[in-house]
Amino acid sequence: MQPATLLAKVWDEHLVRSHPEEPDLLYVDLHLVHEVTSPQAFDSLRVGGRTVRRPELTLATIDHGVPTTDRHLGITDPLSKIQIDALVRNCADFGVTLFGLDDPRSGIVHVIGPEQGLTQPGLLITCGDSHTSTHGAFGALAFGIGTSEVEHVLATQTLPLHRPQSMAISIDGELPAGVTAKDVILGIIARIGTDGGIGRVIEYRGSTVEALSMEGRMTVCNMSIEAGARAGMIAPDDTTFAYLEGRPYAPRGIEWERALDAWRRLPTDSGAQFEHELAMAAADFEPYVSWGTNPGQTVPITGKAPDPLTGDDPSEREAIARALKYMDLEPGTPITEIRLDRVFLGSCTNARIEDLRAAAAIVAGRKVAPTVGAMVVPGSGLVKLQAESEGLDLIFKDAGFEWRDAGCSMCLAMNPDVLAPGERCASTSNRNFEGRQGQGGRTHLVSPVMAAAAAIAGHFVDVRNWS
Amino acid sequence: MSPVDIIVGTMAPLPRANVDTDQIMPKQFLKRIERTGYGEFLFWDWRQADPDFVTNRSEYRGASILVTGANFGSGSSREHAPWGLADWGFRAVVAPSFADIFRNNCYKIGLLPVELSEKEIAWLIELAESDPSAEVTIDLDVQTVSTEGFEARFEIDGYTKWRLLNGLDDIGLTMRHAEAISEYEASRATYRPALS
Ligand code: SF4
Numbered sequence: 001m002q003p004a005t006l007l008a009k010v011w012d013e014h015l016v017r018s019h020p021e022e023p024d025l026l027y028v029d030l031h032l033v034h035e036v037t038s039p040q041a042f043d044s045l046r047v048g049g050r051t052v053r054r055p056e057l058t059l060a061t062i063d064h065g066v067p068t069t070d071r072h073l074g075i076t077d078p079l080s081k082i083q084i085d086a087l088v089r090n091c092a093d094f095g096v097t098l099f100g101l102d103d104p105r106s107g108i109v110h111v112i113g114p115e116q117g118l119t120q121p122g123l124l125i126t127c128g129d130s131h132t133s134t135h136g137a138f139g140a141l142a143f144g145i146g147t148s149e150v151e152h153v154l155a156t157q158t159l160p161l162h163r164p165q166s167m168a169i170s171i172d173g174e175l176p177a178g179v180t181a182k183d184v185i186l187g188i189i190a191r192i193g194t195d196g197g198i199g200r201v202i203e204y205r206g207s208t209v210e211a212l213s214m215e216g217r218m219t220v221c222n223m224s225i226e227a228g229a230r231a232g233m234i235a236p237d238d239t240t241f242a243y244l245e246g247r248p249y250a251p252r253g254i255e256w257e258r259a260l261d262a263w264r265r266l267p268t269d270s271g272a273q274f275e276h277e278l279a280m281a282a283a284d285f286e287p288y289v290s291w292g293t294n295p296g297q298t299v300p301i302t303g304k305a306p307d308p309l310t311g312d313d314p315s316e317r318e319a320i321a322r323a324l325k326y327m328d329l330e331p332g333t334p335i336t337e338i339r340l341d342r343v344f345l346g347s348c349t350n351a352r353i354e355d356l357r358a359a360a361a362i363v364a365g366r367k368v369a370p371t372v373g374a375m376v377v378p379g380s381g382l383v384k385l386q387a388e389s390e391g392l393d394l395i396f397k398d399a400g401f402e403w404r405d406a407g408c409s410m411c412l413a414m415n416p417d418v419l420a421p422g423e424r425c426a427s428t429s430n431r432n433f434e435g436r437q438g439q440g441g442r443t444h445l446v447s448p449v450m451a452a453a454a455a456i457a458g459h460f461v462d463v464r465n466w467s
Numbered sequence: 468m469s470p471v472d473i474i475v476g477t478m479a480p481l482p483r484a485n486v487d488t489d490q491i492m493p494k495q496f497l498k499r500i501e502r503t504g505y506g507e508f509l510f511w512d513w514r515q516a517d518p519d520f521v522t523n524r525s526e527y528r529g530a531s532i533l534v535t536g537a538n539f540g541s542g543s544s545r546e547h548a549p550w551g552l553a554d555w556g557f558r559a560v561v562a563p564s565f566a567d568i569f570r571n572n573c574y575k576i577g578l579l580p581v582e583l584s585e586k587e588i589a590w591l592i593e594l595a596e597s598d599p600s601a602e603v604t605i606d607l608d609v610q611t612v613s614t615e616g617f618e619a620r621f622e623i624d625g626y627t628k629w630r631l632l633n634g635l636d637d638i639g640l641t642m643r644h645a646e647a648i649s650e651y652e653a654s655r656a657t658y659r660p661a662l663s
Contacts, residue, residue: 016651017644022626025644027651029659037545039500048638053648056661065498079498086500097662118660130544130568144568146546147502148575148637156641158648162624164567194485195538198564228541230567251658259658294485294541315536319484412543414494433489433542435512 003269006235007166007201010141010266014124016158023160029123031153032109033060033096035087036414037128041151042090053157055095059118060087062101063108064414068377068404071101080415094154107380107406110134110348114218115382117247121236121263126153131348131430132231133224137217138244139236139266141201144225164230165199168274170206173282178464180358181216182350182428182447184208185223186288186298192278194296197229200276203268204234208282214243215354222349223430226295235267287463289335290432290445292323297432298445299335301462307331326434327442328422335460338444339371340426342419343455344437345401345448346377347411347429353386355428355448360392362452362466368400369458375402375417377409401455413438426454468577470634474558474605476531478595479521484536488569491540491548505547506554522555526599533560534591539580540569546576553578559605561612563588574627575637581605581612587619607632 004012017025038060045051052058065080067073075081084101091098099106105116110131113119119135125142126132128150135142145153153159169188189196202224204217212220217234224232241260244250251259286300297320299306305324308331311317324331329338345351345359356378368374376396378384384406387393393403410417411429419425419441428451432443446454453463496508514520521527533552539562540548549572552560559579573580583591594601594614603614607628612619630637641648 017647023624025641025647027648027655036497040502040546043500043502050638054652056663059662077498083498083500118662120660123659128544130542144544146544146549146568146572146575148546149571152638152641155638156645156648157652158641158644160637160641194541195564195566198538198567225542228538228566249660249662251660255658258656262656262658294487296485315482315484322483412489412494414497431487431489431542433487435493436489439493439512 003272005166005268005272005274006139006203006233006266007141010122010124011163013122023162025158025160026124028126028153028157028159029057030113030118030125031058032113032125032127032132033058033150034064034109034129035062035083036064037147038090038150039083039086040147041154042094044151045094045154050155052094052096052154057157058096058154060091060096060098061106061109061112062087064408064412066101066407067415068407068409068417071405077416104381104385107383108348108351108408110222111352111379111383114138114214115380117244117250120244120250120259121240122266126159130225131222133229134218134222134348136221136224136231136233137214138240139233139263141231141233143231164201165275167197167200167202167276168278169202169204170279171204171208171282172206173208175208175282175285176464178287178449178466179285180447180449181212181219183285183288185220186290186295186445187285188280189223189227189295190288190298191280192227194226194294195228197224197227200229201231201233202227202229203274204232209234210237213354214239215352218352219349223295226430236263287447287450289450289460291327291329291335293326293432293434295430295432295445297323301335301450301460303335305329305331305333336462337459339424339459340454341372341423342425343372343374343451344410344425344427344429345375345451346379346409348379349430350428350448351377351379351383353383356383356387356392359448359452360395362449362463363399363401363456364395366399366456368455371458372455374400374455375404377404378406380406410437412436426451426460468634468636471577471579471607471631473607474531474579475602476558477529477600478532478534478591478603479527479530480592480595481521481533481535482592485538485541486535487542488540488545488548489542492545492551497545497547502550503554505551506556509551509555529556531556531558532603532605533557534588534595535560535562537563537585539565541566544568546572549573549576549578561588561591574631577631577634579605579607579631581621583612583619583621590617
């Protein structure tokens, strides 16, 4: 057999049909659904007289529009209520399992799939959400799709797709203290740009990646889409298997053994060729902070907001100037002098238990700066319960953080958690687009420990010097 | 989906790279559960902030071709972005590159993403800025974009082109392979997860 990449193996294993002049038809193992991108798909199914082909391979949750306080009061935003009620009705009508609002297993769709053991190596996973790339951390091929494709998967459990290109990003060595998985992916995006991965699936490899926990791997794969990539993948290994074993939907007994046999064959064979390759050294990574309005506009904490004059061409110079204006930053401002109004610890990038533990270790025994409003929004109901059982909630609350219920929250501010115009926020989420966290709001992307330290200091600080 | 064939129309220039779907269709409009009616919300925040934003200017109101910068449609998978562009009246978006999910979403609804070189885009943007009434023809069948003194060829895979030219629904096409899907399911590994 020809040596093959992880991507090629997973792809080929899902081929329902291939024809030289048509896209491949691929089978979808797991389809995740949320309230925002699914109502039109279910409606079209109804209009077309179609059913959900495999409801048992479909899981729905409510995450984008849910409030993170006073949940017992129900959904007060009338539009969100209509949307959430529509999902509840659609799941009932089409026989789809829904982790509803009162279910502790509910939470951000990309947090609960892995948490439940549904996300497994070698699966093909889709969801009407671009951060589906998160699930690639398990060696699954997982990517976001639009609503028409959601309808297609619901109706046929398949998708017609052209084979993407493969790209290996290898990172070797030990990450310096204070440099996290979030910094790895921010550093990669700063290097290859927000379009560096277009048309590609990135496989992250090398000793640095192998040393990451599953939480860290999910953070890296999560933001593959911010590099423009179709998906991110990491080869499954003992870390993956240890994470999965015993989770509610993980295989058991003889099936677990069978699965392990198959999963161990998934990693890229030695000698397999990637169409694109990039090597980086762990020692070169630093804690990063985004200064601009896309995730590629990122510099190390020791850096400064750039001068538009440093842009390569007129359009780049204009883009820098536009971003600086939106962010209300002068060229050359040291990142450590940027003062914050808000700190948001949450999102499918960084609201898992390990993220909360790391942030809690920074804030323990300290107080949030009086000028800063800070909140923690756990990624799922179960993450919240786990954190509370470890006393992390008390550490955060003692320090002056608000301790909220799970959901997407201020990552995209579709619920009541919104930045006011002009407010500046250190956020552990994934997008610093204009208005993302609220019209006129200003977002700086950072790791959980950097966000925690900034909350205490009131401005960005280099967490490597934190004592 | 209605067939896409020859698009003849004027252009709206948006000379910016990395226009993300949060800008094309801001989140406050994603709570609607309809598939239509998004046109009035297109580029909402930018239109509010800038009276001279391209879709605010009367001379570009009837444009059916958006000409813009690289990596258009990056970010969120929201199909609401192409829905908004189509509902506004755009039938094609011409850019040096597109984000993958956005491009797929466009293909699904019959909005044509056309990739040209940076140089060709710069030429078209200059024309659109100097003469908003300049007409451009996009011919999907022969894969060209042309106007007086300009002709450029673009790439598209043969299958997608055929589907767009004939206005065919992907689900219907896939259903022709129902037997192959059932066969695949019968041989699928038993350790794969299921919810019931
Ligand atoms: S947390 Fe943010 S990025 Fe993740 S699914 Fe929710 S809205 Fe999307």
